Each structure stands twice: as structure tokens, then as C-alpha cells.
Amino acid sequence: MARHTVCPLAKLPPGEVAVLDGPQRVAVFNVDGELYAVEDRCTHQDAWLSDGFVEGVAVECPLHASLFDLRTGEPSGPPAVRPVRTFPVRVEDGDVVVDT
Numbered sequence: 001m002a003r004h005t006v007c008p009l010a011k012l013p014p015g016e017v018a019v020l021d022g023p024q025r026v027a028v029f030n031v032d033g034e035l036y037a038v039e040d041r042c043t044h045q046d047a048w049l050s051d052g053f054v055e056g057v058a059v060e061c062p063l064h065a066s067l068f069d070l071r072t073g074e075p076s077g078p079p080a081v082r083p084v085r086t087f088p089v090r091v092e093d094g095d096v097v098v099d100t
Contacts, residue, residue: 001088006096017050024100026087029070031057036070037089037098044080 004026007018012030019040020026027040027050036057040050047063054060058067058076066080073083088099 001099004098004100006098009091009094009096012096015054017054018096019048019050020098020100022100026098026100027059028089028096028098029054029059031070035089035091035096037087038068038070038073039085039087041084042066042068042080043075043082043084049084 004020006020006028012018014030014032016030018028025040026037028037040048042061044066047061049059051062052059057070060067064079067076068084073086090097
């Protein structure tokens with residue numbers, strides 16, 4: 001696993017998303033103070049989940065409205081049938097850190 005600093009936690013308030021754009025594009029969502037990191041590409045078609053809408057602990061793909069659970073990556077139904085990858089995320093010394 002590789003460790004990546006995404007941003008300072010102060011720049012990712014609740015309700016916001018940050019993107020780690022590297023070899024593996026990862027979206028980090030702050031949902032009511034809880035951080036979740038998922039692969040930033042819908043498994044149905046090429047759309048950035050970071051452009052989607054957060055509903056509770058799920059993100060809705062902006063293209064065809066598939067919902068993905070931010071905790072597990074599992075879709076709730078069609079058109080997506082495959083989960084997105086999830087990644088460990090934590091705060092270290094005030095920075096949001098993701099392991100990919």
C-alpha cells in the first residue's frame with residue numbers, strides 16, 4: 001500500500017469532497033465528520049463519483065443515478081452491479097491520509 005496525503009482536514013469540512021488524482025483516483029467524502037474514501041469512477045460507466053450527490057452514507061453517480069455505499073463500495077441497485085473500491089482513510093497531524 002502507498003500512503004497519500006489528500007489535503008488538510010480544515011479544507012474538507014462536512015458535506016465536502018476532495019479528490020486524490022494520481023495513479024488511483026480516489027474521492028474522499030466528509031459525511032458529518034466521518035471520512036470515507038472510494039474509487040472515484042462509477043463501475044457502470046465513466047463518471048466521477050466526486051461530482052455526484054451524497055445521500056446519507058451513499059453517493060449517487062451523476063450520470064445514471066446508481067447509489068454506492070461509501071462504507072462498503074456496494075451499489076444499491078442497477079444500473080451499476082459491481083462495487084467501487086474503498087480505501088482506508090484517516091487523519092494524521094491534521095492531514096487527510098489515504099492508503100491505496
